[in-house]
Amino acid sequence: MVIMLFLGFKAIRRIAGLALIAAIGFTALSLTGLSLTGCPTDRGIETVARPTATPEAGPVASGSINVTLKTTTPGADIFYTINGNTPTKNDPDTKKFNDPIPITPPVTITAIAVKYGMYNSEILKAEYTVKIPSDAILLAENKWADGELTASNNVQWFKFTASASTQYIHANLNGTMSAWNGLYIQVYDSSGVAVGKEEQLSGSGNLSYKSITVTSGQEYYIKVRPYSSSSTGTYQIAFNSKDSSSSITITPPSDAKQLAENKWADGELTVSSDEQWFKFTATAGTQYIHVGFGTLSSSQGLYVQVYDSSGAKVGTEDNLYGSSGSNRSRPVTAGQEYYIKVRRYNSYNGTYQIAFAASSTAPPIIITLPSSDVTQLTENKWEDGNLTASNNVQWFKFTASASTQYIHAAFSTLDSLWGVYVQVCDSSGVAVGTEYQLYGNNDIVARPVTISKDYYIRVRPYSSSYTGAYQIMFNKSPSSVLIPLPSGVTQLTLNTWANGNFTATPGEQWFKFTATANPQYIHVSFGTLSPTGGVLVQVYEVYNSNCAAVGDELYLGSSTRYRSISVTAGQEYYIKVRPYSSTGTYQIGFTTSTMAPSP
Numbered sequence: 001m002v003i004m005l006f007l008g009f010k011a012i013r014r015i016a017g018l019a020l021i022a023a024i025g026f027t028a029l030s031l032t033g034l035s036l037t038g039c040p041t042d043r044g045i046e047t048v049a050r051p052t053a054t055p056e057a058g059p060v061a062s063g064s065i066n067v068t069l070k071t072t073t074p075g076a077d078i079f080y081t082i083n084g085n086t087p088t089k090n091d092p093d094t095k096k097f098n099d100p101i102p103i104t105p106p107v108t109i110t111a112i113a114v115k116y117g118m119y120n121s122e123i124l125k126a127e128y129t130v131k132i133p134s135d136a137i138l139l140a141e142n143k144w145a146d147g148e149l150t151a152s153n154n155v156q157w158f159k160f161t162a163s164a165s166t167q168y169i170h171a172n173l174n175g176t177m178s179a180w181n182g183l184y185i186q187v188y189d190s191s192g193v194a195v196g197k198e199e200q201l202s203g204s205g206n207l208s209y210k211s212i213t214v215t216s217g218q219e220y221y222i223k224v225r226p227y228s229s230s231s232t233g234t235y236q237i238a239f240n241s242k243d244s245s246s247s248i249t250i251t252p253p254s255d256a257k258q259l260a261e262n263k264w265a266d267g268e269l270t271v272s273s274d275e276q277w278f279k280f281t282a283t284a285g286t287q288y289i290h291v292g293f294g295t296l297s298s299s300q301g302l303y304v305q306v307y308d309s310s311g312a313k314v315g316t317e318d319n320l321y322g323s324s325g326s327n328r329s330r331p332v333t334a335g336q337e338y339y340i341k342v343r344r345y346n347s348y349n350g351t352y353q354i355a356f357a358a359s360s361t362a363p364p365i366i367i368t369l370p371s372s373d374v375t376q377l378t379e380n381k382w383e384d385g386n387l388t389a390s391n392n393v394q395w396f397k398f399t400a401s402a403s404t405q406y407i408h409a410a411f412s413t414l415d416s417l418w419g420v421y422v423q424v425c426d427s428s429g430v431a432v433g434t435e436y437q438l439y440g441n442n443d444i445v446a447r448p449v450t451i452s453k454d455y456y457i458r459v460r461p462y463s464s465s466y467t468g469a470y471q472i473m474f475n476k477s478p479s480s481v482l483i484p485l486p487s488g489v490t491q492l493t494l495n496t497w498a499n500g501n502f503t504a505t506p507g508e509q510w511f512k513f514t515a516t517a518n519p520q521y522i523h524v525s526f527g528t529l530s531p532t533g534g535v536l537v538q539v540y541e542v543y544n545s546n547c548a549a550v551g552d553e554l555y556l557g558s559s560t561r562y563r564s565i566s567v568t569a570g571q572e573y574y575i576k577v578r579p580y581s582s583t584g585t586y587q588i589g590f591t592t593s594t595m596a597p598s599p
Contacts, residue, residue, distance in 0.1 A: 047119035049073045051111045059131035059192050063155065066100035071113040071121065080111040086123060087112050105130045106194045129192035132221050133157050144172060144236040144250045149183065149226045158222040162214040164241040169222060170248060171201040171208040174303070174317055175234030176274055176344065179203060181227035183235065187212050188221045195220065200227065209243060234274065249311030252339040253277050262363040264353040267342060269296060275343040282332040284358040289340060290327045291320045292365060294435055295421065296350030298322050306330050307339040314338065319345060327360060365431035367423065369456055370395050382471040382484040387414060387461045396457040400449040402476045407445050407457060409438040410483040414468030415506040416440045423458040437462065441552065444478050468506055483540065483547050486510045489574065495597045497587040500577060502529060508578040513590050515567040522575060523562040523596040529584030531558045539565050540574040547574050555580060562594060
C-alpha cells in the first residue's frame with residue numbers, strides 16, 4: 001500500500017496498462033486490429049509500423065511474381081492472407097510471413113504486423129492485377145482468329161468489345177494444338193481484374209467454349225496459355241453471344257492457290273508450313289475433293305475443310321487418307337467460289353496432290369515429262385543411277401514387253417533403309433499408279449501397262465539428305481532379281497582374314513569366295529569400326545554374270561559375329577558388306593565352322 005502511494009496514481013495506471021498489454025500481446029491477441037482503450041499517449045504505448053510490399057501493388061506484367069513483406073519495427077512479425085480476408089488468429093488461411101510469397105495475379109495480399117507489448121499495425125491491402133499488354137489481338141465477333149503457342153511464346157492475348165451481357169469464348173482445336181489437352185483461357189476487364197475463373201478448353205472440333213458475364217460495350221481481354229509447357233501448336237479463338245460456333249467464320253487468305261477442275265495441284269506440308277489454302281469455282285451442285293499422296297504418309301493422310309467465300313464452313317473437316325478414303329463430296333452452288341484449307345495430320349509432313357471434280361473418280365495425275373536427260377532401259381538389264389544434292393530427280397524410260405511390268409531397284413551407296421520413290425507415267429505424262437517407295441527388301445513394284453507402248457520412270461530420293469548410287473531395271477517377273485556384278489572385288493581365302501575399311505556412310509565393299517563346303521560360315525571382326533554399330537552382310541551367287549541373293553541381309557555386330565549360308569561347293573559367291581551406322585576398319589573371312597579364322 002505504501003509503495004502504491006509512493007508511485008502515484010499515474011504510475012499505477014501505466015503499470016496496469018503494461019500488464020494488460022503483456023496479457024493480450026500477439027501470442028494471446030486476436031489479429032483483428034484490436035487496440036488498447038484509454039490514452040495511448042499517456043501510457044507511452046507505441047504502434048507497430050504498417051507492413052510494406054515489394055514489388056508494390058498494381059499491374060504485373062509477368063505471369064507470376066514473388067512478393068516480400070517488411071515492417072520497420074524491429075522484432076515485429078507479419079501475418080497475411082491471399083484470400084481477401086483480414087488476418088486473424090483463428091483463420092486457417094492466415095500465414096506468418098517468412099519467405100517471399102509466390103503469387104499469380106490477380107491476387108490481393110492482406111497483411112498486419114504485430115509485436116508483443118505494442119499496438120497492432122494498420123492493415124495493408126496490396127492488390128496485384130494483371131497488366132494488359134498493348135499488342136493484344138483484336139477479335140471481331142463471329143470471326144475465328146489464328147493463334148499459336150510455342151515454347152518461347154507460351155501466352156497470347158486477345159481483346160474484344162462485348163456485344164451482350166453474356167459472351168461465349170470459343171476455341172477451335174483443329175490446328176496442331178493437342179485437342180486432348182487443349183488450353184487455358186482467362187478473361188479480364190480493362191483494369192486487369194479477372195472476370196470469372198480460368199478454365200481449360202479441350203476436345204476436338206468446335207465443342208470447346210466458356211460463357212462469361214460482362215457489360216455490353218466494355219472492352220475485355222483474353223489470356224490464352226497452354227495446358228503444359230510441352231503442349232504447343234496452332235489453334236483458333238473467337239467470341240459471340242451463342243453457345244454454338246456454327247456461325248463463326250474465317251477470313252480466307254488472299255494467296256490461296258487457284259484450282260482448275262480435274263487438274264491436280266501440288267502441295268507440301270512441313271513444320272514451318274503446316275497448312276495450305278486452295279480455292280475453286282464450283283461447276284456443279286456437288287463437288288468432290290480428291291487428294292493423292294507423294295512423300296506424305298498415305299496411311300495417316302491430311303485434314304481438309306471447305307469454306308464458302310464468306311468464310312463459313314461447308315460441311316465438317318475430314319481426314320483424307322489411303323486409296324479408299326481419299327475424296328469427300330460437298331454440296332455447293334455452281335458458279336460460287338470456295339476455299340479449301342489443308343492441314344497436317346499430327347506431325348506428318350510431306351508432299352501431296354489435290355484436285356476437285358464433279359465425280360467421285362479421281363482425275364488422272366499429269367506429270368510434266370523431261371525433254372532431255374532420259375536414260376533408256378533394256379529389259380532385265382540393270383542401269384546405274386546416282387542422286388545428288390544438285391540432281392535429286394532422274395528419269396528413265398522403257399518400252400513395255402508385257403501387260404504387267406515390274407520395276408526393280410538395288411542400292412549401292414544410296415542408303416537401302418530409305419531407298420527411293422518411283423513414279424511411272426505414260427508418254428503423255430499420265431501417272432500409272434501412285435508414287436511408290438522402293439527400299440531394302442521392298443524393292444519391287446508392279447504396274448499395268450500396254451505392250452509396245454513407251455513409259456517413263458521418275459526416280460527421286462526419300463529426302464534431300466539421302467543421296468548416292470543405285471541401280472534400276474524392269475522385267476516381267478517379281479522374282480529372281482539379279483543385281484549387277486561390281487568391279488574391284490577382294491578375293492577371300494578359306495580360314496584367312498581380309499581387311500576392310502569404311503570411310504563414309506552409307507557405303508559398301510565387296511568380297512568373293514569359292515565355296516568349299518555346305519554350309520559356309522561368314523565371320524567378321526572389328527578394328528576401329530564400332531561393334532555396336534556393326535555391319536550388314538548380304539551374300540550373292542554368281543548367275544549369268546549377275547548376282548542372285550542367297551538369303552536375307554543380316555546384321556553382324558557385338559553379340560553375333562558370324563552367319564551360315566547354304567551354298568554349292570565349287571560355286572563362286574559374292575559378299576556385299578555395308579556399315580550399319582558408323583565408319584572404321586574391320587576384317588572378314590569365311591570358314592567351314594562357327595570357329596573364326598586364326599588371327
